Amino acid sequence: MLLGQLVAQYEEALIAVGEEAESLSFAYRALKNWTFTDFVLALQKEVEAEDKTLLDSIFEQLKHHVPAQYIIGSAEFCGHVFTVDERVLIPRPETEELVTLILEENNQESLRVLDIGTGSGAIAISLALARPNWQVQASDVSVNALELAQENAQQLEAVVSFKTSNVLDELEGPYDLIVSNPPYISREDLEEVGANVLASEPHLALFADRDGYAIYEKIAQQAPSVLTPDGKIYLEIGYKQGNKVKDLFQKAFPDKRVRVLKDQFGQDRMVVVDNGSI
Known part of the structure; x- marks a missing residue:
């Protein structure tokens, strides 16, 4: 399965439980330390096992209403990155x-x-x-x-x-x-x-x-x-x-x-x- 297909499935499921679809790619990119361009290029590639495991973990947490910032452990504020939990x-x-x-x-x-x-x-x-x-x-x-x-x-x-x-x-x-x-x-x-x-x-x-x-x-x-x-x-x-x-x-x-x-x-x-x- 392509990464883009898997992301789309998870985003649809998040919307169904009242969560923002964008939170998935936001957390995934942050944990992979990817730029947005890195992410877009990867969408057309086959999902590797470790990436599927990471996406599964992010999705499960978001589905249970854990904020994306807690998942990645940080939030940006006034140009500085703060640890949050x-x-x-x-x-x-x-x-x-x-x-x-x-x-x-x-x-x-x-x-x-x-x-x-x-x-x-x-x-x-x-x-x-x-x-x-x-x-x-x-x-x-x-x-x-x-x-x-x-x-x-x-x-x-x-x-x-x-x-x-x-x-x-x-x-x-x-x-x-x-x-x-x-x-x-x-x-x-x-x-x-x-x-x-x-x-x-x-x-x-x-x-x-x-x-x-x-x-x-x-x-x-x-x-x-x-x-x-x-x-x-x-x-x-x-x-x-x-x-x-x-x-x-x-x-x-x-x-x-x-x-x-x-x-x-x-x-x-x-x-x-x-x-x-x-």
């Missing part, structure tokens, strides 16, 4: 927009930065690599997530300090910039979450109490005591949460400006707290 969420493209925004709006030589709920370390490490003079700290309530984040920092040679903390409980500050992509999905919105996300990604990093607002409420309560007078807060939010999160932080910081910004798809995605100088 079931301990952490897979970094999303919309979170890259948050990092880009921070870098565009903050060109100071030195800032004290905190990333709350760092997971794989994607935000903190990307900021530290882009701004080597910033003092970047990253926290998470999950010890397992922090272990992986530290591994990523070492692999990417980023200078980041790590601390186990439930939001700001174990942190003292002061901080010039606080960023967080916290758990924000309400358990009432399970139907909006993909099957592979529900099956494989850590629920601790996905869902939050109080209709998804619990972590925002805690940040709003604790941040005023550790944020410097000119400090800023950058948050990723769910697309339905803009107004409520804005209200939370406007009450916590009555003298600051609070903005709700949209992502590339036109959805509310970020809330920014600052002094209105931009």
Whole structure:
């Protein structure tokens, strides 16, 4: 059988169980260390036994809703390759927009930065690599997530300090910039979450109490005591949460400006707290 025929069969079967067909070739190319051209040329060749075994393995995992990034063990974020597994969420493209925004709006030589709920370390490490003079700290309530984040920092040679903390409980500050992509999905919105996300990604990093607002409420309560007078807060939010999160932080910081910004798809995605100088 030709490789192209086998791939087509598996892709059809993946679509039937609600998975993206493209995930198969994505994972296969990554594990083979092939370019897209390598893959296209191979489609017209007979499948060798070891390649069939590899495709079988990938297909079985995808069929049982294991994300392709967990299968290959990595995900790209802000031009860097991060190790990912079931301990952490897979970094999303919309979170890259948050990092880009921070870098565009903050060109100071030195800032004290905190990333709350760092997971794989994607935000903190990307900021530290882009701004080597910033003092970047990253926290998470999950010890397992922090272990992986530290591994990523070492692999990417980023200078980041790590601390186990439930939001700001174990942190003292002061901080010039606080960023967080916290758990924000309400358990009432399970139907909006993909099957592979529900099956494989850590629920601790996905869902939050109080209709998804619990972590925002805690940040709003604790941040005023550790944020410097000119400090800023950058948050990723769910697309339905803009107004409520804005209200939370406007009450916590009555003298600051609070903005709700949209992502590339036109959805509310970020809330920014600052002094209105931009």
